[in-house]
Amino acid sequence: MYKIEFGQRAKKQFYKLSREVQERLTKAIDEKLSVNPKEYLIPLAGNKAGLYKFRVGDYRLLCSRDDEELHVLVVKVKHRREVYRG
Numbered sequence: 001m002y003k004i005e006f007g008q009r010a011k012k013q014f015y016k017l018s019r020e021v022q023e024r025l026t027k028a029i030d031e032k033l034s035v036n037p038k039e040y041l042i043p044l045a046g047n048k049a050g051l052y053k054f055r056v057g058d059y060r061l062l063c064s065r066d067d068e069e070l071h072v073l074v075v076k077v078k079h080r081r082e083v084y085r086g
Contacts, residue, residue, distance in 0.1 A: 002034050006074045010061070013077040021059060025077070028056040037065055037072050048084065051075065059083075
């Protein structure tokens with residue numbers, strides 16, 4: 001099982017979301033991402049190369065993955081319209 005951590009910025013973004021969205025994201029992380037991230041994380045290209053996206057409805061989590069340490073670091077949590085900006 002992978003350890004999922006939120007970076008400081010991602011944690012702040014997560015807590016700004018509605019309670020309903022937080023619960024949906026938490027459930028998806030527990031049921032999918034922590035069990036088998038390779039199946040659900042999609043690699044990004046361009047200036048976001050090296051990061052992965054995890055899709056939950058209209059929200060995206062941008063993550064880095066370390067398979068040797070069984071660790072996923074969430075670096076950004078935003079609506080799909082906003083997540084790839086900046």
